[in-house]
Amino acid sequence: MKKVLFARTKVSAHWVGDGFPVRNFFSYSDIADQISPFLLMDYAGPKVFPPTEKRLGVGEHPHRGFETVTIVYSGEVEHRDSTGAGGTIGPGDVQWMTAASGIVHEEFHGREFAKRGGDFEMVQLWVNLPKTFKMNPPGYQEIKDQAIPAIQLPDGSGIVRIIAGNYQGDQGPARTFSPINLWDLKLNQGTNASIPLPDNETAVVFLMKGTVTVSGTETLTGPALCVLDPEGTELELNASNDARILFLGGKPLHEPIVGYGPFVMNTEAEIREAFQDYQSGKFGRT
Ligand code: MN
Secondary structure (H helix, E strand, O other), X not given: OXXXXXXXXOOOEEEEOOOEEEEXXXXXXXXXXXXXXXXXXXXXXXXXXXXXXXXXXXXXXXXXXXXXXXEEEEOOXXXXXXXXXXXXXXXXOEEEEEOOOOXXXXXXXXXXXXXXXXXXXXXXXXXXXXXXHOOOOOEEEEEOHHHOOEEEOHHHOEEEEEEEOEEOOEEOOOOOOOOEEEEEEEEOOOEEEEEEOOOOOEEEEEEEEOEEEEOOOEXXXXXXXXXXXXXXXXXXXXXXXXXXXXXXXXXXOOOOOEEEOOEEEOOHHHHHHHHHHHHOOOOOOO
């Protein structure tokens, strides 16, 4: 069984633009090794937004060297980027944007949702790219709810939705550049789920809602983050009430990380180059 290394319940909060009130549960600037290939996780909401005609969110900004993954639980997110991709995603949908060599994008609440108002809740992850893929062309995957396989856990303990990676032979739709498991789990009250996991890989449990005991030792009430020892082939989750979990797993990259603002590369020189390339317009426009 994978042992709990540490848990986090109290984290700092800030606004991203005027649309995303986030709590930052981890960042590569504080725990890079235990979370690789993930770089950052912001949990936005849950928050009720009143109806508005305003565009709430963040305008045009660049990224280079990694991917941003946005998972919507409530509300809608509208996106547009310099590759020409764009669209609106809602509850259950995922946006997997590969910034790679450079992208410029904007992220707002969906227009219809903003007019209606209501609950807003999402997670945004930054996923690192291996050195060899950082300067690949940018890309965009829109993954709708229906495209995500939902697998029943044994004994009616809940459901695993496979966004990326492989759960017991079922494959998630997201294309990734290194081995990643990203699963959205719903656990039912009073159940015990035993989740098989690859040995010697990163394993992080983000408990959004509910009270769950992880690996028999750490009882947490969401929102809370739990980082596990890579060693071991099983994760045990004991839900004392209905719970929602985002599981993040993957093969650590073991490569140097140098980041500044929206750019995450391997060296200082590459960061300087990113600023020059962006300022000279090489990333394009939305
Ligand atoms: Mn962004």
